[in-house]
Amino acid sequence: MSTTSLTGSTGVTDRLGRVGSSTSCRLCGARELHSVLDLGASPPCELFLTEAQLDEPEPTYPLHLRVCAQCLLAQLPPLIKPEETFTEYAYFxxxxxxxxxxxxxxxxxxxxxxxxxxxxxxxxxxxxxxxxxxxxxxxxxxxxxxxxxxxxxxxxxxxxxxxxxxxxxxxxxxxxxxxxxxxxxxxxxxxxxxxxxxxxxxxxxxxxxxxxxxxxxxxxxxxxxxxxxxxxxxxxxxxxxxxxxxxxxxxxxxxxxxxxxxxxxxxxxxxxxxxxxxxxxxxxxxxxxxxxxxxxxxxxxxxxxxAQFSKAVQRSRWELLAFLIEAAEQGKTVVGYGAPGKGNTLLNYCGIRPDLVRYTVDRNPYKHGRFTPGTRIPILPVEQIAEDRPDYVLVLPWNLREELTAQLSYVGDWGGRLVFPVPTLEIVEVGR
Structure with missing residues (x-):
């Protein structure tokens, strides 16, 4: 596991008023932070885009998890102020x-x-x-x-x-x-x-x-x-x-x-x-x-x-991408269900765009007509799934598996299947 040596003061603010990278553990102040997982860079996960924003620049920030060698608090650098995300929030x-x-x-x-x-x-x-x-x-x-x-x-x-x-x-x-x-x-x-x-x-x-x-x-x-x-x-x-x-x-x-x-x-x-x-x-x-x-x-x-977490995450990414690419080559339709924050980390880290997942749906009307941050996948009402009858529905809020398997049982009416990407890829037949 690599170690990041950090110097300077904690919580440096840049010229835009954002909080800069942490230079020490935010709990105990120790300066030895070990890399756990580097997911590259992605935009804030709840800043869904309007159609007008699709032609505008979209800021991205490093998403790099580290753990403190002293108190073992796993942490991300505070690159984004809570006020930027939570003053108006998309999650209900x-x-x-x-x-x-x-x-x-x-x-x-x-x-x-x-x-x-x-x-x-x-x-x-x-x-x-x-x-x-x-x-x-x-x-x-x-x-x-x-x-x-x-x-x-x-x-x-x-x-x-x-x-x-x-x-x-x-x-x-x-x-x-x-x-x-x-x-x-x-x-x-x-x-x-x-x-x-x-x-x-x-x-x-x-x-x-x-x-x-x-x-x-x-x-x-x-x-x-x-x-x-x-x-x-x-x-x-x-x-x-x-x-x-x-x-x-x-x-x-x-x-x-x-x-x-x-x-x-x-x-x-x-x-x-x-x-x-x-x-x-x-x-x-x-x-x-x-x-x-x-x-x-x-x-x-x-x-x-x-130390081994990063390798496991890489394998999960390869597995999901291999499935989506094969489905696309076979002419199968894949859409998403849900637009949770966790889904946007997955979509951005895996590099999934509308060519692999045509759109996603969500029960929250606030998100309808908007697009996922970074990947720009359209977000539509839930009823669109029954109208289009896709071959696969990629369930992004996999943590609600029991609830959503019941809600989406109708997908089996036309032979469609649900796809759960975490912890390992699983393709499930429902309602048949």
């Missing part, structure tokens, strides 16, 4: 029915686990369109969403979910605490990877939660990402990727003790971290030790354990 959580159901089950279990009731207060950071807090509202529990994207926050408020438009940091958390009081539970699902200031964000979580309260964080598990070649979940919105070991260090840096961990299936394999403020006297559960042991056995508590 509620368009995934399975994700909404996952949130509902979480609210029910957390309510039981923590004894939440009418006198409790729940805060969710990066609350999106109210997909989770709508269940808290329905349970009669006071809550507040903190969502930086203006358009997505408006959708949450339209559902009756109280939401403020803010990026979380210690100062923001202090203002919210002063206005609304401390929270019994702070939820941060699929956001802990999205913030370049790990320390400031974690301190913000600590500021929001009561001294005897709880913080629950869901984030993709680096162990499953590497074991299952899930390279497409590496994109510029994700500034870091966590093992339980590195997450434990990050939480402690902000004043939180890791108390429990759950393995959950979302996003191809995630960890749900339960943390409490320093001083509660909580002892980590056996589950924490068990997951740490699994990570250690996989070699992820040492930089050498990351």
């Amino acid at each position: 959580s509620s368009f995934s029915t399975s994700w909404v159901e996952h949130a509902r089950r979480f609210v029910e279990s957390a309510t039981r686990r923590l004894g939440l009731g009418p006198d409790s207060f729940v805060v969710e950071v990066a609350s999106n369109d109210g997909y989770l807090l709508q269940h808290v509202v329905a349970a009669g529990i006071r809550c507040l969403g903190i969502e930086p994207s203006v358009n997505v926050g408006e959708a949450a408020r339209a559902k009756g979910v109280p939401t403020v438009t803010e990026f979380l940091g210690p100062e923001t958390a202090g203002r919210i605490r002063a206005q609304h009081g401390v929270a019994n539970l702070v939820v941060a699902n699929n956001v802990y990877a999205h913030i370049p200031d790990v320390l400031g964000f974690t301190q913000g979580l600590r500021e929001l939660v009561a001294d005897d309260g709880w913080v629950s964080i869901e984030v993709q598990h680096l162990l499953t990402l590497i074991q299952h070649t899930q390279y497409d979940t590496i994109y510029h919105e994700h500034f870091q990727y966590y093992t339980v070991a590195s997450a434990q260090r990050a939480l402690a840096a902000g004043g939180l003790d890791l108390v429990d961990v759950e393995l959950v299936p979302t996003h191809g394999g995630s960890i749900r971290l339960w943390a409490r403020p320093f001083g509660t006297g909580s002892t980590p559960t056996a589950a924490v030790a068990e997951v740490l042991a699994a990570e250690r056995a996989a070699g992820l508590h040492d930089v050498d354990g990351y």
Whole structure:
């Protein structure tokens, strides 16, 4: 594994106001960062293009994952400010029915686990369109969403979910605490990877939660990402990727003790971290030790354990391209399903254009009539698949396999098949 020697100050800002390449680990400050996977350069994964933008220049940024030799935090350089992506955002959580159901089950279990009731207060950071807090509202529990994207926050408020438009940091958390009081539970699902200031964000979580309260964080598990070649979940919105070991260090840096961990299936394999403020006297559960042991056995508590990931990703790319080229040579039609951020990493890294995947579809009307960043593949309504009856449907949000296999069962009516590209290429017959 190669080592990148970096010098200079962290977070240099260029003349355009963008944050430049990191020169040291953003968590511990160490300057020895080892290369894990270099995916070349690609545009921000959620900046979908309008037709008018097709003739305009499109910026791309390096997509190079490295791991710190000291604290083992896997990270991307903070080349893009969160404000560039999240002020107006294309992702609405509620368009995934399975994700909404996952949130509902979480609210029910957390309510039981923590004894939440009418006198409790729940805060969710990066609350999106109210997909989770709508269940808290329905349970009669006071809550507040903190969502930086203006358009997505408006959708949450339209559902009756109280939401403020803010990026979380210690100062923001202090203002919210002063206005609304401390929270019994702070939820941060699929956001802990999205913030370049790990320390400031974690301190913000600590500021929001009561001294005897709880913080629950869901984030993709680096162990499953590497074991299952899930390279497409590496994109510029994700500034870091966590093992339980590195997450434990990050939480402690902000004043939180890791108390429990759950393995959950979302996003191809995630960890749900339960943390409490320093001083509660909580002892980590056996589950924490068990997951740490699994990570250690996989070699992820040492930089050498990351060395083979790049070769596995290359093989996955070759496999997918060989299939698409053969399908094109045989005159078969391939279209995509979904336009998720992970799909755009895959499309750009593999160099897939409309000659190999004619178009993709998405349930989110915001994306209709737009084009995927970099690869410029048209995004159409879902109904286009039934109209065109393609031979193959490439499922880009493969992490929703069960949900989408059921939704797309009609593809089998004309003999069409689904293609899942990760972790290994799999062609599936459905509905027959």
